[in-house]
Amino acid sequence: MARALRLSAAALAALRAHAAAEHPREACGFLLGPAAEGLPPETRRPGAGRGLWTREAPFPSRDPGPRRDDAERGDAFADEALPSPNLAPDGALDTFEIDAALHLKLQREARAVGRRIVGLYHSHPASAPIPSPRDREGAYDHSLVWLIVGADGACRAWWPGPDGFCEAYLEVCP
Numbered sequence: 001m002a003r004a005l006r007l008s009a010a011a012l013a014a015l016r017a018h019a020a021a022e023h024p025r026e027a028c029g030f031l032l033g034p035a036a037e038g039l040p041p042e043t044r045r046p047g048a049g050r051g052l053w054t055r056e057a058p059f060p061s062r063d064p065g066p067r068r069d070d071a072e073r074g075d076a077f078a079d080e081a082l083p084s085p086n087l088a089p090d091g092a093l094d095t096f097e098i099d100a101a102l103h104l105k106l107q108r109e110a111r112a113v114g115r116r117i118v119g120l121y122h123s124h125p126a127s128a129p130i131p132s133p134r135d136r137e138g139a140y141d142h143s144l145v146w147l148i149v150g151a152d153g154a155c156r157a158w159w160p161g162p163d164g165f166c167e168a169y170l171e172v173c174p
C-alpha cells in the first residue's frame with residue numbers, strides 16, 4: 001500500500017489560494033498536523049535533542065492507537081498549510097526556495113504544542129503537479145511529504161526517497 005497524505009479541506013483551500021496569489025511565481029509553504037498522528041518509522045522525538053523512534057520503541061505517551069503496519073505508520077496527516085516566502089531570486093518563475101529560518105521557527109513552535117511539520121507544498125504555475133528534476137535535487141529530507149499544486153489547481157502528493165519521488169495516495173478529509 002502506498003503511503004498516504006490525508007489533508008484537510010481547509011488546508012487544501014488555503015494552499016490553493018496561496019498558489020493563486022503568487023502566480024506566476026511558485027508558491028511554497030509548510031503542511032502541519034498533530035505530532036502523534038502517522039509517525040514515520042524514524043522521527044525525531046518532539047522536544048528532545050536527540051534520539052529516534054523505532055519500531056521497538058514507539059512514541060510512548062501519545063500513542064495514536066492500535067499498532068499499525070509500517071506502510072500505515074508512514075502516512076501523514078496535515079490540517080494546516082502555512083505559507084513561506086519564496087526566496088528564489090526575482091524573475092525565477094520555475095523554482096522555489098523555502099525560508100529555512102522560518103522552517104526552524106515553525107518546527108520549534110509546533111513541537112511546543114504537540115504538532116509537527118509533516119510536509120512541504122509548492123505550486124507549478126505552468127505545469128503538471130509532478131516533481132521536476134530540480135525538485136528531486138532538493139528533496140533530501142525523506143521524512144517530509146511533498147504536495148504540488150499544478151497549473152489547473154489539481155494536487156498530487158509525493159514521498160521523497162533514496163530512488164526519487166514515489167506518488168502518495170492523497171485523501172482530502174473534512
Ligand SMILES: [Zn+2]
Nearest residue numbers: 124131132135
Ligand atoms: Zn516543483
